[in-house]
Amino acid sequence: MVFNTDVATEVVKYARIVSEAGFTKGTWGNISVYLGDFIYITPSGYPYDLLKPEDIIVVDKQGNKLYGSLKPSSELPLHIEIYNNRKDINAIIHTHPVYSTVISLTVSEIPPIVEDAVMILGERLRVSEYALPGSWELAKNAFIALGQNNCVFLRNHGLVCVGENLHEAFIATQVAEKTAQIYIEALKIGKVIEIPQEHAKVLREKYLTSYKQK
Template sequence: MAKRKVEKFSFDYDIAASIIDYARKVSEEGLTKGTWGNISVRDGGYIYITPSGFPYDKLTPKHITVVDSKGNKVYGELAPSSELPLHIEIYDKRADVHAVIHTHPIYSTIVSITLQEIPPIVEDAVMILGERLFVSEYALPGTKELAKNAVKSLGDNHCVFLKNHGLVAVGENLHEAFVATLVAEKTAQIYIEALKIGNVSVLPSEHARVLREKYLKSYRQK
């Protein structure tokens, strides 16, 4: 029987550099504080991810950790983010996702501790994120339970609010995941402020469906 050829891993510095670039954007936008939050990119059968507890402004490509689809480290001296199970679960269930950004923005976190979902209230959120945006059931951070709860509430959307925790946004690439993060936080702020006034207008479900399909099928650039 012929031996199966084992693919040799080759570290991609461009991927690592792009993760660092977006980690700094996340910090500059105030979407997280200190060393909280994490970012990853899937490249074939490997996941590039930020290390655990390491300042974003000190990151260099050599600090990015790479694991295989099971979470086994194949590159890096530092431990991967403690939320690695969350990233693995998302990639396992969503073939369309190749980038994940987890942050702790203020308004998204408020949503996570006060609401169960955000209805379709603004067109850009519906198109970019999904028709209804859900808050997942609570579980301890870094656990498989949290990962499974998050994926269940994420569904086919591009973001999910983690109960009493923060926000996860996904995309085909880091740019899409980052835009989804910004739009999710903006939408959370809009909804919270609108609830203070009352009489919140919600888009008709059939219109929300059309808008979402338009974005997925024709609007976004590949």
């Protein structure tokens, strides 16, 4: 393989963006891009503010390291599981935002409540079953709960968002955290009124087929 510096630079760029947005603290969270059967992923336990393109690790879809002197993220199985099963996904951002993490502790899903979330993320945003971080069990549980959506909340853990590219995955992260906050605040007031299921399906389909720019 030939190391793609542009891809590695993009991963570093978004690592800093999610850190500056407050979606993760310290060395937690991980980001990857899938390109030509190779996964470019952030290293394990390495501060985002010190990260350089040459620090990004490259592995194949079986997890074999092909480039880099550092260890890949401990959540590599999660990334492999998603890329192996979602051919429409080329980027993954895993973070630990406050409201999304609260959702991961308290409910099994966020129903369709706001239109942008339904369109960008999916009709019902699910929380995966708990498993130890970095395990294949967590990876499989996450993929099951993700389904064809663009986000999944990891039980007692955090948030995973996916997209065709890192920009799309980051927008999904922003919308998921905002939706989590809206849902939590709405529940404080009373009963949450859901978007009718038939309308939610129309909204999601419209986004995927006509609203979203190719």
